[in-house]
Amino acid sequence: MKKLLFILISLLILLIVIVVIKTFTYPFKKVNVKTASDWKMTKDNSAVQRLSGGLKIPSVSSGELGEFNYSTFDTIKEYLKTSYPLVYQNTEFVEINTYGLVFRLKGSNPSLDPILFLSHTDVVPPGDAEVKDKSENIFRPDDKPLPAVSEVSEDWDFGPFSGAVANGRIYGRGSIDMKGMLFSLLESMNNVIKTKHIPQRDIYLAFGFDEEVGGQQGAFKIASYFKAKNIQFDAVYDEGGLILEKGSVAGINSDIAVIGCAEKGFLSAKIKVKGLGGHSSMPPAESAIGKAAIIMQRLEKNQMKPVMTPLINQFFINVGGSMPFVNRMAIANQWLLKPVLLSQLTKNNSTNALVRTTTALTMMKGSDAPNVLSPEVEFVVNFRLLPGNTVNDVKKHIANATKGFDVEIEEIDTVKEASAVSPANAKAYKLIESAIKEIDPAAIATPYLTVGGTDAYKYQIVSKNIYRFMPIKINNAEKQSIHSTNEYLSIENYMKMIHYFEYIMRNYDQ
Known part of the structure; x- marks a missing residue:
């Protein structure tokens, strides 16, 4: 008995030693040490x-896919043309x-x-802000007034279309999502043209106009246009990730x-049941x-299994070096602790979305009266598919959850498979890392899974290297303002x- 106990204790000690050694020798990416001074801002008032x-x-897209008021999109087309004459003249x-714009x-x-x-x-619409059509003096670079709006809102420090x-800020609906990126791209191309720099390869800009309602009339048709012209891109860059300020992600002691x-x-x-x-009597x-x-309880309690995909594993390799020892131990010893790691990740809304196809019950409709039993009840469930899971997998999952009941199942809205995974060792990705060091030398750059939808998905037909990243550093409050107030x-x-x-x-070809 003592001999058996000794063997068990020895094995336990050996196991602990192996776990500790693997933790300390695991190839976590080293946290960046500042090798250059922080980026110094030079304010460009005209760009602002x-x-x-x-x-x-107020170029708002809402309602049915592609069915909304396009008059403001005529306005913004004219505004861009007068704001960036060099770009229009030299491209x-x-x-x-x-309304899709390609340069x-x-x-x-x-x-x-x-x-x-x-x-x-x-x-997206500005929320509860009261917006009224009105003509005001919003001046273009040629000093001609454009149509504008007046607005009243208690939830915005300034009107959503002001x-x-x-306070060192530019306020308005779309400032982050995504006119800030649109105008910065035009400013960047304008600067390249102004200095007479000639890149080795062609540079394209492509701006859709209905991304917020699915992108079927904008990005889809632009991507199809490129495909028809047999244009393949070495890289496609879109929105998606951000620089998350130190402290905004629990357990990670760095900008990411x-x-x-x-x-x-x-x-x-x-699902119609x-x-x-x-009568209720x-x-x-x-x-x-x-x-x-x-059925709804089945869907929420028995969700699709969590999986540590190669992409998310690479994410943890990159950020793990700035995490506490216990976290690093779980990441480094997945051969032993993967069930524990996945269990912890699924307890948090944000990390749960990274490791599984999520299930969200979003809408429900039944009887219209308190004393009437409806012969049919319908509800909507939304799934966001993890790469590796397919639409067919989700359909089988729904079939299992509705087994034994008389139901009708109808797919609504856009249905799409998870995107392909673009490589993190391609030149296009390395340029992102280099550019990030220019503006935030201490940030950890890492591959990631974008949990929301973007126009980038539609460009898979013309490129294998697609990256979703907006180079701004924000805190949780700023992140919360996207699609929200202020x-x-x-x-x-x-x-x-x-x-x-x-x-x-x-620098793409330098």
Whole structure:
């Protein structure tokens, strides 16, 4: 007995030694040591004013896919043309489906595949802000007034379409998502042209106009245009990741630049559950709404299994070096502790989305009266697909959850598979890392999974290297303002964006 106990204790000690050694020798990416001084901002007041003017144009996309008021999109087209005459004069400019805008700056070597930068001119509605059509003096660079709006809102420090510049910030709906990126790209290309720099490969800008409602009329048709012309891109750059300020991610003691190398898929299903209707005074043993509740409970309790994908494993290798010892131990010893690691990750909303296809019950409809039993109850469940899971996998999952009930299942909204995963060792990715060092030398740059949808997905038909990253450093409050109230972009972040994109345009082939 003593001998057995001794053997067990020895094995336990050996196991602990192995775990500790693996933790200390695991190839975590070293936290960046500042090798250069912090980026010094040089404020460009004219660039700030151009963005401010663009934010005053309420180019809102909402409602049915592609069905909304396009008059403000005519306004923004005219505003861009007068704001950036050098860009329009020195590039090949094409309009796709009237409001999709494509610019091509020719390079010196046509044998090289071009690079492409994406953005979109549309924004989401401003929430509860009261917006009234009105003519005001919003001036373009040629001093001609543009149509504008007046607005009243208790939730915004300044009106959502004021374009106010105050407190070192530029306020307005779309300042972050995503007119800030759109205008910074035009500023960057304008600077490249102004200094007579000729890149080796062609540089394209492509701006959709309905990204917020699916991008079917904008980005989809622009990507199809490129495909029809047999244009393949060496890199496609879009929104997605951000530089998350130190302290905004629990357990990580550094700024983190998360670069979306893939994005999740999407499937929304409307499930109609049938039962006996009638008066509530004589209810059946099991109502339609009760049956629906059982199905919903199954969907929430028995979700699709969490998985440590290679992309997320690489993410943890990169950020693990700045995490506490216990976290590093779990990451370094997944051969032993993977179930524990996944269990912990699924307990947090943010990290749960990185390791599994998520399930979200979003809508429900039943009877219209308190004393009436509806013979049919419907609800909507939204899945965001992890790379490696397929739409067919999710359909089987739904079938299992509804087994034993009389149901009708209808797919609604856009359905798409998870994207391909772009490599983190490609030249296009390395340029992102180099450009990040320009604006935040101490940030940890890492591949990441974009959990929301972007226009980038549609460009898989013309490139294998697609990266989703917006080069701004934000805290949790600023991140929360995206698609919410009081959205703003700091002037410092805007200047960083211009520098970042200009760096990539100038240095892609250096």
